[in-house]
Amino acid sequence: xxxxxxxxxxxxxxxxxxxxxxxxxxxxxxxxxxxxxxxxxxxxxxxxxxxxxxxxxxxxxxxxxxxxxxxxxxxxxxxxxxxxxxxxxxxxxxxxxxxxxxxxxxxxxxxxxxxxxxxxxxxxxxxxxxxxxxxxxxxxxxxxxxxxxxxxxxxxxxxxxxxxxxxxxxxxxxxxxxxxxxxxxxx
Amino acid sequence: xxxxxxxxxxxxxxxxxxxxxxxxxxxxxxxxxxxxxxxxxxxxxxxxxxxxxxxxxxxxxxxxxxxxxxxxxxxxxxxxxxxxxxxxxxxxxxxxxxxxxxxxxxxxxxxxxxxxxxxxxxxxxxxxxxxxxxxxxxxxxxxxxxxxxxxxxxxxxxxxxxxxxxxxxxxxxxxxxxxxxxxxxxx
Numbered sequence: 001x002x003x004x005x006x007x008x009x010x011x012x013x014x015x016x017x018x019x020x021x022x023x024x025x026x027x028x029x030x031x032x033x034x035x036x037x038x039x040x041x042x043x044x045x046x047x048x049x050x051x052x053x054x055x056x057x058x059x060x061x062x063x064x065x066x067x068x069x070x071x072x073x074x075x076x077x078x079x080x081x082x083x084x085x086x087x088x089x090x091x092x093x094x095x096x097x098x099x100x101x102x103x104x105x106x107x108x109x110x111x112x113x114x115x116x117x118x119x120x121x122x123x124x125x126x127x128x129x130x131x132x133x134x135x136x137x138x139x140x141x142x143x144x145x146x147x148x149x150x151x152x153x154x155x156x157x158x159x160x161x162x163x164x165x166x167x168x169x170x171x172x173x174x175x176x177x178x179x180x181x182x183x184x185x186x187x
Numbered sequence: 188x189x190x191x192x193x194x195x196x197x198x199x200x201x202x203x204x205x206x207x208x209x210x211x212x213x214x215x216x217x218x219x220x221x222x223x224x225x226x227x228x229x230x231x232x233x234x235x236x237x238x239x240x241x242x243x244x245x246x247x248x249x250x251x252x253x254x255x256x257x258x259x260x261x262x263x264x265x266x267x268x269x270x271x272x273x274x275x276x277x278x279x280x281x282x283x284x285x286x287x288x289x290x291x292x293x294x295x296x297x298x299x300x301x302x303x304x305x306x307x308x309x310x311x312x313x314x315x316x317x318x319x320x321x322x323x324x325x326x327x328x329x330x331x332x333x334x335x336x337x338x339x340x341x342x343x344x345x346x347x348x349x350x351x352x353x354x355x356x357x358x359x360x361x362x363x364x365x366x367x368x369x370x371x372x373x374x
Contacts, residue, residue: 030241094299165267
């Protein structure tokens with residue numbers, strides 16, 4: 001048997017996410033703070049936390065740049081014209097917000113391959129990571145548009161308002177994700 | 188000030204507020220560890236329960252505050268229509284993509300902010316996938332994805348029980364689930 005394959009198979013049973021550092025703050029504190037943030041967005045902006053539609057807005061804006069007439073003829077972009085909205089600003093804010101948090105907590109990573117990924121697939125697995133990252137992104141976008149939201153829009157904002165569809169979607173996220181994650185790391 | 192300039196001023200204020208909420212959201216996500224590849228994939232491998240702890244605590248906190256503000260007449264609910272076929276199929280597709288990328292749309296922005304460059308590839312996939320969805324345009328008015336269209340409905344409405352009795356029971360249930368997870372999960 002190929003040596004690297006032997007190593008890979010031996011590793012697959014040993015690699016545990018728990019060998020890598022956990023969250024800086026208690027998840028209960030962070031959950032509480034995100035809950036309070038959801039009160040504030042409802043009260044002050046009459047809107048809710050979400051992220052996936054911002055990618056669609058960026059997608060529509062880029063589409064307008066390269067194929068304006070075609071992009072504007074698509075029903076989705078007719079119903080959801082790409083524009084600078086409250087939700088897009090919220091999405092953009094996440095990036096520097098996380099940077100400040102990582103910087104103050106000495107957790108900046110600055111790498112293309114996550115450590116646990118590298119332990120599983122090797123230091124030269126950039127191609128495979130690119131394939132999973134891009135295809136994962138495509139599937140998430142299609143799934144989120146079909147379901148009407150993502151882990152934020154349905155998984156937090158919709159579920160906390162006890163929306164039936166949000167609970168169905170949120171359970172679906174985990175039912176769809178668990179087997180694929182097991183295939184990647186436990187097979 | 189004229190009506191139009193007041194409206195513009197209001198819009199600018201909301202965009203700034205969106206950015207501020209985004210900064211906080213990103214800060215909390217990173218401090219909560221959910222910008223980390225191994226924390227997210229660890230949840231789908233059922234090893235690290237940080238994600239579920241944060242989500243359920245946010246739901247518990249957010250639910251009580253949101254419905255209290257609705258009762259006070261300060262805010263209205265902002266929920267999306269329930270479409271059982273679209274929510275469940277979209278949810279499963281999203282979940283598969285979530286496992287491949289390990290970052291979901293919101294935490295992907297947090298991962299990027301903390302320096303995980305592979306998040307750029309996930310973002311590229313999300314933008315491309317959003318356009319593919321717009322091209323596909325499945326539609327919810329007829330066909331498979333129109334099945335189970337219940338409109339904007341909450342769980343207590345569907346169960347035909349009082350809103351507050353349901354919230355009281357559900358809050359206890361969420362707290363018990365959190366307690367069980369905290370007791371049994373390593374992290």
